[in-house]
Amino acid sequence: MAKPGKPRPSVFDETCSARDALELIAGKWPMLILTALADGPMRNGALLRRVGGVSQKMLTQTLRELERNGLIVREDRATVPPHVEYRLSAVGRTLSGALVELDRWAERSFPALDAARARFDAANRRR
Amino acid sequence: MAKPGKPRPSVFDETCSARDALELIAGKWPMLILTALADGPMRNGALLRRVGGVSQKMLTQTLRELERNGLIVREDRATVPPHVEYRLSAVGRTLSGALVELDRWAERSFPALDAARARFDAANRRR
């Protein structure tokens, strides 16, 4: 295997696991789900209602990946009817700050992006 | 009381443009490219070398989308041979702080994620 002369971890190095960590949260749903859980533990149904547009399949799939990587904790009280709660792990909590900041950036900046997009499309329409 | 005509913008609302803004940067490459540009303007070739693993096609495609939404500026000095520079726009700069924080989180936390993943897979292998 290639030994890097510089062992400093970098997301710019595609062979570094830091890249995997970034890609884990780079998707469409992980950001929203983690942000939703930043407010406190939630059940499957609550997340389904909170995160608009997510399907049951994608919710389960994303939660599994996040649990697998130790960002969230799944607590199944083996009752009937089922009762399962998800919460941020300690590592997950170190991430939620940056994610909340991203969400607020989106909520603040989308008008500027919409305007820029309209301008760009108008300028390149007659090409 | 919230009036029905003006809902508070939220990334949790799939019909809100804030969601589009989030998804614009949610991909695999936008985060890395924007972070790379946070250090200063760069040319196509320099980005290609800096962002490990990106293909020419994905680089161009991502730069176009970012330019379209006004996050970066493309400056083409119509010379031969071609010389094109990309740099963050004012709006793009408001984003780079959160992105750099995310990158550093990934570089700090990937060992914990790797360990958690190994534990999870070992626990669920017998099935």
Add this chain to the structure above:
DNA sequence: GCAAGTACACACCTTTTGGTGCCTATGGAG
């Protein structure tokens, strides 16, 4: 003349992502 570098565009293909519908088991409401 020929190769190299620049910043792409375009076609083709594979992989990943995401959506829908149907299934499980249970207890409570009607």
Add this chain to the structure above:
DNA sequence: CTCCATAGGCACCAAAAGGTGTGTACTTGC
């Protein structure tokens, strides 16, 4: 008895993301 809610699993399919390989227009250097 039927319907609903609970938290999913599983199969099938469509769409999007992403990779590879080629071509282009031009100049400089050999």
